[in-house]
Amino acid sequence: MSAPRRPTDPTGLERYYVLTGGRSKPAGPAATLDVATLVVSRTGPQPSPQPGLQHEHEEILRRCREPLSVAELGAHLGLPFNIIAVLLADLLEAGRVETRDPVPANSAGLGPDLALLEEVLSGLQRL
Amino acid sequence: MDFKGFDPTGRTTAADGTRSVKVMIAGGFGTGKTTMVRSVSDIRPLTTEETLTQASAGVDHLIGVTDKQQTTVSLDFGKIGINDELVLYLFGTPGQERFWFLWNGLFKGALGAVVLVDTRRLASSFRAIEEMERQNVPFVIALNVFPDSRDHPVEEIRDALDIPEDIPVVAFDARDRAASRDVLVALIRHLQERAVALEPR
Numbered sequence: 001m002s003a004p005r006r007p008t009d010p011t012g013l014e015r016y017y018v019l020t021g022g023r024s025k026p027a028g029p030a031a032t033l034d035v036a037t038l039v040v041s042r043t044g045p046q047p048s049p050q051p052g053l054q055h056e057h058e059e060i061l062r063r064c065r066e067p068l069s070v071a072e073l074g075a076h077l078g079l080p081f082n083i084i085a086v087l088l089a090d091l092l093e094a095g096r097v098e099t100r101d102p103v104p105a106n107s108a109g110l111g112p113d114l115a116l117l118e119e120v121l122s123g124l125q126r127l
Numbered sequence: 128m129d130f131k132g133f134d135p136t137g138r139t140t141a142a143d144g145t146r147s148v149k150v151m152i153a154g155g156f157g158t159g160k161t162t163m164v165r166s167v168s169d170i171r172p173l174t175t176e177e178t179l180t181q182a183s184a185g186v187d188h189l190i191g192v193t194d195k196q197q198t199t200v201s202l203d204f205g206k207i208g209i210n211d212e213l214v215l216y217l218f219g220t221p222g223q224e225r226f227w228f229l230w231n232g233l234f235k236g237a238l239g240a241v242v243l244v245d246t247r248r249l250a251s252s253f254r255a256i257e258e259m260e261r262q263n264v265p266f267v268i269a270l271n272v273f274p275d276s277r278d279h280p281v282e283e284i285r286d287a288l289d290i291p292e293d294i295p296v297v298a299f300d301a302r303d304r305a306a307s308r309d310v311l312v313a314l315i316r317h318l319q320e321r322a323v324a325l326e327p328r
Contacts, residue, residue: 013197016178024180034236035175035202036149036216067145069216071204075173080199082178102147102216105238105265105318114322120148120238121315123209127167127308 016079019056020086029099030089035071035081036102039064039088042095053094056087061096148209149216150314151234153259154243155251159271159301160219161203163243167307168205168217176201177230200226215311224254227262239265239314243301246270246279249287256288267317269310270298293320 026033041064059077074084091097103116152160164172179198203219218237220227227233234240240259244252259266268290270281285296295313299306 032232034149034232035204035218036147036236038145038147038214040145067147067214069147069206069214071175071202071216071218072173072206074175075204080176080178100146102149102236104236105148105322114319116148117238117315117319117322119213120209120215121312121319123213123215124207124308124312124315127207127304 016083019054019079020083023086024082026082026085026089028089028093030085030092032101033070033085033088033099034102035069035074037070038067038100038102039070039073040067040098040100041065042098052090054087057091057096060084060087060091064097067100145212145214147214147216149218149237150311151218151220151237151240151264152243153220153240153255153266154271155224155245155248155253155255156222157248158243158245158252159273160243163241163269163271163301163307163310164203164205164217164219166302166304167207167311169207170205172203172205172219174201174203179226179230198226200230220255224258227258234262234264237264239267239318241269241310241314242266244268244270244284244288245273246276246284247273249284252288256290265318265321267294267310267314268296269301269313270296271301272298 025031039060041061043065056077056079060073063073063076070081070084070088073079074081077084079087088097088099092099103113105113105117152163154160161172177200179200180196200221200223202221205217207215207217209215220233242252242255242259256266256268268285268288270279270284281296281298290296295317297310297313299310301307
């Protein structure tokens with residue numbers, strides 16, 4: 001006996017499945033994406049047509065002409081973080097976007113970044 | 128028009144070398160996390176979600192039914208333009224602290240955290256403080272002074288929460304932009320002091 005099928009999928013999981021080809025996690029360099037990672041589209045001539053690019057991929061490219069965080073992309077496109085990360089993995093692989101992880105307070109082996117903290121502080125004090 | 132950053136190969140250049148930093152706003156449910164993000168953010172706060180898979184604790188479900196549960200966790204966030212090339216993102220952590228460790232890397236890469244405390248319900252922020260200590264995230268404590276809060280001396284609260292002397296405890300009103308900004312300033316100054324203390328001599 002099979003379970004009764006629900007007529008609708010209120011969680012959106014079916015849509016996500018289609019968008020990501022069933023992948024639940026990004027592979028490669030996108031595996032370390034942070035909510036505050038900045039995404040920026042690469043400009044210049046692109047090969048066309050772009051096979052395998054979905055509407056959502058195009059939407060990301062359009063929105064990231066100026067750097068935008070992964071969290072903002074998620075909010076604007078109405079997609080959860082892990083789905084955005086899978087889509088970004090596709091775009092990274094195709095060389096269509098660059099990503100920049102947030103600058104941590106401590107860079108590995110270099111100790112605390114005092115210049116960065118000073119920069120943040122003076123920015124806040126101008127508010 | 129400025130063509131300095133133009134690069135005919137189509138690669139991005141220093142012209143859009145914007146970087147980001149992030150600060151987490153933590154605290155128990157209803158302590159004013161989203162209020163603080165809203166008052167200090169340059170943009171109207173947005174919400175981003177993550178779908179987390181969690182092993183179900185229940186055993187009395189039907190045989191063959193999946194033992195994993197999908198949970199959606201929401202993060203409210205805002206941003207502050209520090210200068211032309213640096214953006215500060217503020218993330219209000221989800222109210223349910225048990226999701227914090229399920230969301231891998233949520234705190235990783237953060238400069239630090241502000242833990243909000245409602246002085247009428249100190250216990251609601253215990254878990255948040257423990258979690259910052261466990262994940263080794265530097266933090267300051269900000270007492271969100273609600274209109275009907277009793278007047279609590281900061282040091283009394285410090286004792287009640289068992290906060291070490293070197294961690295700042297400040298009182299503020301999360302609805303006030305300047306006051307919220309001052310809490311962030313207190314966090315960055317604390318990070319600077321820690322950095323100096325940690326520097327090899």
